[in-house]
Amino acid sequence: MKNFASVFVTVAASAAFGQDAPTEFDYPLAVTATGIWKIEDGKKSIYFQGSKKFRTPLNAVRCLAIDHEGKLLAGDSSTREVYRFDDDGTPQPLTDGWIGIPMALAVAPDGTIYTADLELHRIWKMPKEGLKEPQEFAVINSPRGLTLDPDGNLWVLSTSSKDGQIQKVTPDGKIEPFVKGHPFNLPHNIVRMDDGTFFVTDNYEHCVWKVTADGEKEKWVVGEPMDRPVGLCRNGQNLLIADPHIRTIFSLAPDKKLTVLVSSPVAEIKIK
Secondary structure (H helix, E strand, O other): OOOOOOOEEEEEEEEOOOOOOOOOOOOOOOOOOOOEEEEEEEEOEEEEEEEOOOOOOOOOOOEEEEEEOEEEEEEEOOOOOOEEEOOOOOOEEEOOOOOOOOEEEEEEOOEEEEEEEEOOOOOEOOOOOOOOOEEEEEEEOOOOEEEEEEOOOOOEEEOOOOOOOOOEOOOOOEEEEEEEEOOOOOEEEEEOOOOOOEEEEEEOOOOOEOOOOOOEEEEEEEOOOOOOOOOOEOOOOOOEEHHHHHHHEEEOOOOOOOEEEEEEOOOOOOOO
């Protein structure tokens, strides 16, 4: 995954649409977000403000990703669509409203886009330019997170699949269970590191799990100052964690040190 100086966050804005532009985010990585914030040098600004009118573009942003050319992608359940932002900052649809609830996006080096569809329990595949009817790549129950490895394998995080909560899908579409059973309570996102280690956010367990390349699992960081971690992505060797309940984005270092990248006013957050 590439590293970027800017961080994009899906949010529900703290001011009603049509009023003054919001200055703080309400629910980073929310499941009913109506906008996208940009965080640069610790400062947040509105990147895109969606309408509160249902069935309008990016009324319900569920996920974000950066494509192979550095363009921002956004999955929106309101219009059942995946969008790419053009050079003017305008979201352009990539399908014909084909996706149900896009919960996660992953982009291959050649620009191929994978989308986890929580409603239809499918992983969709489409070329970089989009496709009116994306290809069905895999059928996996309740997919929530996606991450790719250098060999082109897609790793899928599931809430409740009978075949396990982390499954590998090979480039030819073969599905192989990796983490069997249901050790995670309410997993949201997954990231793979260069050494094959995975990290998973678990909202109900108030933690980030670490899963080794051999499938060994442990709660890596638990509890305060986090509350209910949801969003997760890489930033070099660090992880960025979005915690919507306390309106905070954390940076997690390999030594488990948590620092606040940015937050909006709530009860005081203390770093131990």
